[in-house]
Amino acid sequence: MSLTSPVVGRSGRRQFGLLTALVLAVLGYQINATMISPALPRIITELHTTPGIAGLSQTLFFLLGSLGQVTLGRLSDYRGRKQTMLLACAILLVGNLACMLAPNVGVFLVGRALQGVSAANFPLAFLTLNQVMTRERFGWAAGVITAVNGGFAGVDAIAGGKIADTIGFRGVFGASLLISVLGILAVIFMVPKLPAPSVGRMDWGGATLLWIGLSGILIGLAQGQSWGWTSAPTAVCLLGGLAALAVFGFTQRGARRTGATKPLVDISLLGSRRAWPLFVTSAMTLGGAFAALALTIPLFTQDKHAGFGMSSSASALLFSTPAQVIGVIGAPIAGWIGPRLGWNRAMRIGATGTLVVFAVACACLDSRWTVFAMLALLGITYNGLSMTALNGYSVVAMPEAEGALSGLNGACIGIGASFGIALASAVVTAGTHDGQTGHAAYAEAMWTGCGLLVLALIAAIALAKPPTTEQAEHLEGESDHPGAVVVPATGH
Structure with missing residues (x-):
């Protein structure tokens, strides 16, 4: 099968416009992951709920993100990437409205779940870029999208904390709603309508x-x-x-x-060393990182009794923003390095660095400046190398099943984040008595995340090397797997 993209061969300005639109599309989802973390204590207070329910809202957000990536990614094989991306953006708008206007925690949970579905825009963006760009340009562009996956240069985390401190958590979702509208308009006008790569029915x-x-x-x-x-x-x-x-x-x-x-998931993919180690590495990396970054650190740093007693905005400024700012630079650089060094090698280096950084942060949890320095280094190890390598490898590792592998990897990223938050939430809840959480509970939640990162490194070591360009072309030409999703890498 051959697909010819209307963007291939056009000016760099046209490709820049496409990349800008994709950034806005994925940003609509991502700011709901990063802006809301500093506002968690305000959500608990204003909706009269508990840390456990706040953790559940995060779990549902990332859980539906993983499911949305598999389901909508597969749907896009029959309906087209752009059409499915617009559907994900529309679901995000409804979720933003539900959270902003939520009269109780039940409606808020539904809204968070709907917001999570739009995570499907990440694999859709990677597949679209890979279809219209050369291998080298794809690596850099994938790095740009990955940088967004860590937040919008830290501005979103600072803004989320400031808005939560001044007008409450509902203002956070009002800002998110505005970004979502811009994302839909950008997709409509700047993302080309490419032919659907498959013919058939959705499972x-x-x-x-x-x-x-x-x-x-x-x-x-x-x-x-x-x-x-x-x-x-x-x-x-x-x-x-x-x-x-x-x-x-x-x-x-x-x-x-x-x-x-055609099955939703090609089970035969799971046994390959280009698949299962990738899935485990993605799930455990995100599980370890989000157990700390999306729940434990925001709650600990704002806890007046067991933690640092900081405001939402100060917590975001010190412990979320630095890594995101560094990641904006580090991720595109990692995308340039990945195809040259090898995506699997880049992933191992990132996994090792991330584990070391987290271990030091766990051991020195009482020192706010040590924790600050370690979390800032995540901009290189986690936001930069690890995340870019995970996304890049998932697209090039199996050319004969490119879309399937990318969708499954995106699902594992969401599942891992959801699982990590669930574990951390359970640990923190177990250590909460009479409305107060003990210092030991936060420390245990951090070490739990560190343990998941150990598993991520072990799985990364087991990853097989991606095929060469010649091997990739051969695999693309001979792919006949019933469940495989084949998206030709035009120009590779």
Whole structure:
């Protein structure tokens, strides 16, 4: 199959416009991940809820992000990348409105879940760029998109903290709504309508089973401490989720054997050393990072009793912004280095550096300036090398199943973030008594994240080398996997 992009061969200005539109599209999702973290204490207060429920809102956000990337990524094979991107942006708008106007925590949770679905714009952006740019330009452009994945140069975290301190958390979602509108307009006018790469029907049955399975497991983990690990709700979520995933795996294998329906996920991908180590590295890297950055650090630094007692804006300025600012520069540089050094090598270097940085931060949690310095270094190790390498590798590692691998990797990123937050939330909740969280609980949550990063490094070491350009062209030409999503890398 051959797809010819209307952007290939055009001026650099045209490609710059495309990249700008994609940045705005993914930024609409990302600011809801980074702007809201400093506002978590205000959400707990204004919605009269608990740290456990605040953690659940984060869990749902990243959980639906992972599910949205698999589902909408696959849907885009039949409906086209641009059309699906616009759908994700529209869902994000509804979620922003729900959170901004939420009369209670229930509506707020629904809004956060809807916002998470728009994470699908990340793999859609990478696939679009890879289709219209050379391998070298793709690496740099992927780095730019990855830089957004760490926040908008730290401005969003500072703004989120300032807005939360002055007008409350609802103002954060008002600002997010404005960015979302700009993103939709940019996609409409600057992203070309490319031909859909596949013909067929969407496996909605498989998508439903996947959603039920992952949601049950991660919600059970997130609320197990609050509900009780042996309680009926926890058992229903965990056992029901496992059962749904078992049925999902069976139906996907059956679809592959009979050829009657293209499966949502090609199960054969999971056994390759270009796939399972990538998925584990992505999930554990995000799990470790977000256990700290999206929950533990914001709560700890603003805790007047066990932590530093800082304001939302001061916490964001010291502990979120530096890494994001450095990442804006580091990620594109990592994207330039990746194709030359090797995406798998870049990933191992990033995983090693991230683990070392987190270990020092955990050991020196009482020293705010040591924690500040270590988290700033994440702009190089995590926001730069690790995240750019994870995204770049997922696109080039399996040319015969490019879209499938990228979508699954994006899902693992969201699952890992959700899982890490769920674990950290459970640890923090266990250490909260009479409305106060002990210092030991925050330290344990940080070390829990560090343990996940150890697993990420082990998995990164197991990654196989991506194919050469010649091998990639051969694989593209011979791909006939029923579940594979093939998107030719024009110009590679």
